[in-house]
Structure formats: C-alpha cells, structure tokens
Amino acid sequence: MGDVLQRGNFAVLAGDKCSPRLGGVVDQTSMLCAEGTTPGTTVCPGDSGGPLMADLPGRPVQVGITSFAGEVEGLTCGQPSPAGFTDVGRVREWALSPGLALAPVPEGVPVIKGEAKADGTLLCEQPDWRGRPTAVTTEWYRQNTDSTGFVFFTPIPGATTDRMTVPADVAGTSVDCLVTAYSGGGKVTVLADAIPIPAQ
Known part of the structure; x- marks a missing residue:
C-alpha cells in the first residue's frame, strides 16, 4: 500500500x-x-x-x-x-439518527484462567465493553491438526458457558474460548489466546 x-x-x-x-x-x-x-x-x-x-x-x-x-x-x-x-x-x-445503535466494542480480549489440565475447571473471562451488550455468549474450542500439519480449532460439544471442565480427550492439545457480544447495533466476536492442556 x-x-x-x-x-x-x-x-x-x-x-x-x-x-x-x-x-x-x-x-x-x-x-x-x-x-x-x-x-x-x-x-x-x-x-x-x-x-x-x-x-x-x-x-x-x-x-x-x-x-x-x-x-x-x-x-x-x-x-x-x-x-x-x-x-x-x-x-x-x-x-444521522440521534439514537443510532452501535455494536459493543471490546476493550481487550478474553482471558482464560484456571486449571489447565484434564478435568480441571477453566474460566473464560470476558473483556470490558464500550457500549453495553444486551447478551454475551461463550464457546470453547479445541485444537486439531490434520495429516498435513495444518492446525485448526473445532467446538467442544456442550461447552457454551464461561466455565468449562476440561474434557480428558483434549489433553495434549490446546483450548480456546470465543466470546460474542450482542446489542441493537450488531454483534462482535473476540477470541482469547489459546492455552495448552498437558498430556496425561
């Protein structure tokens, strides 16, 4: 450019x-x-x-x-x-409408806290927001690697709240959480930094 x-x-x-x-x-x-x-x-x-x-x-x-x-x-x-x-x-x-609704704006990214181990409890702590969200959702993801070495993340079934008990089958990979905030002006999605879960 x-x-x-x-x-x-x-x-x-x-x-x-x-x-x-x-x-x-x-x-x-x-x-x-x-x-x-x-x-x-x-x-x-x-x-x-x-x-x-x-x-x-x-x-x-x-x-x-x-x-x-x-x-x-x-x-x-x-x-x-x-x-x-x-x-x-x-x-x-x-x-130019005076009541123009804008989507929430995150002040940072989510942070994962807690016990990073199989059967441990993790918390996906959402960021502060400029513009009050009317709803906030959380989804947890696990790391996968295909036969070519390409790394991608897929949802962890049932892990849709801010707290998650780490499934045993994700040990040896990494997990991540995705937070989506909604308002009358739209939605915004922010992703945490993934953390590793040690192999058992």
Missing part, C-alpha cells in the same frame, strides 16, 4: 449492469456501482472506507463509501472491474 493518496475518475453504472459482474452481491437498495473510466483505474485493497465524490456545481459532494470490487470475482488490483459503494443518500437518515 502506497503512502501517496490516489484518486481516479469513475462513472456510475446501473445496478442491473453491475451486479452480475460482481457475483450478484450488490444490494441495490443501499449500494451503488461505479467503474474507472481509464484502464487500470480500480478499487484496490486498502481503499475500503474511502469516499466516492461527485463534482457538483459549486462544491464536491460525497455520494459513496468504498466497499468492495473485483476481489469478489477473484480479480486483483488493476484488473478491469466495477466496484461497490455504500450509497450515502440511502443511508444518510440512518447514519
């Missing part, structure tokens, strides 16, 4: 001409499409959140917020593709 701010000229496309070229993922009720007017002018990784401006008489006006482009169809930066933008005009009323 470069250090110099870039800009390019884009032309707005009709949704029915754009959506099929972006895998059908363009929500035409809240988004608009635009495509660079010169070769090589595309939306690239790192552009998300940037403005799409219209040069109106007297002053420029923001009409879109960059969301995605050809990566949804497997294209790379610079390959010809339209891009999807949040339509500012369609979300303006929601964005």
Whole structure:
C-alpha cells in the first residue's frame, strides 16, 4: 500500500449492469456501482472506507463509501472491474439518527484462567465493553491438526458457558474460548489466546 493518496475518475453504472459482474452481491437498495473510466483505474485493497465524490456545481459532494470490487470475482488490483459503494443518500437518515445503535466494542480480549489440565475447571473471562451488550455468549474450542500439519480449532460439544471442565480427550492439545457480544447495533466476536492442556 502506497503512502501517496490516489484518486481516479469513475462513472456510475446501473445496478442491473453491475451486479452480475460482481457475483450478484450488490444490494441495490443501499449500494451503488461505479467503474474507472481509464484502464487500470480500480478499487484496490486498502481503499475500503474511502469516499466516492461527485463534482457538483459549486462544491464536491460525497455520494459513496468504498466497499468492495473485483476481489469478489477473484480479480486483483488493476484488473478491469466495477466496484461497490455504500450509497450515502440511502443511508444518510440512518447514519444521522440521534439514537443510532452501535455494536459493543471490546476493550481487550478474553482471558482464560484456571486449571489447565484434564478435568480441571477453566474460566473464560470476558473483556470490558464500550457500549453495553444486551447478551454475551461463550464457546470453547479445541485444537486439531490434520495429516498435513495444518492446525485448526473445532467446538467442544456442550461447552457454551464461561466455565468449562476440561474434557480428558483434549489433553495434549490446546483450548480456546470465543466470546460474542450482542446489542441493537450488531454483534462482535473476540477470541482469547489459546492455552495448552498437558498430556496425561
């Protein structure tokens, strides 16, 4: 990603001409499409959140917020593709509403405490939150390794509260906990640092 701010000229496309070229993922009720007017002018990784401006008489006006482009169809930066933008005009009323609900924001990550051994009790201590969650859930996971050495985590059956008795069959692997906080503004998921469970 470069250090110099870039800009390019884009032309707005009709949704029915754009959506099929972006895998059908363009929500035409809240988004608009635009495509660079010169070769090589595309939306690239790192552009998300940037403005799409219209040069109106007297002053420029923001009409879109960059969301995605050809990566949804497997294209790379610079390959010809339209891009999807949040339509500012369609979300303006929601964005400026005084009672706008936002998702909780974690101040840190969960921390696993307790007896890290088979049949020991572990606590998944959730972080503090900015914005009060209406509900918080916890899920525990165990480490797995496939035949190629790839490491992945799968849920531990029944381990869905903040405390867990460590199953004997996870000894010799690692465990982790996932905390999800919900509110009227959405949900946020945060993951603890995994801890090892010694082999018996």
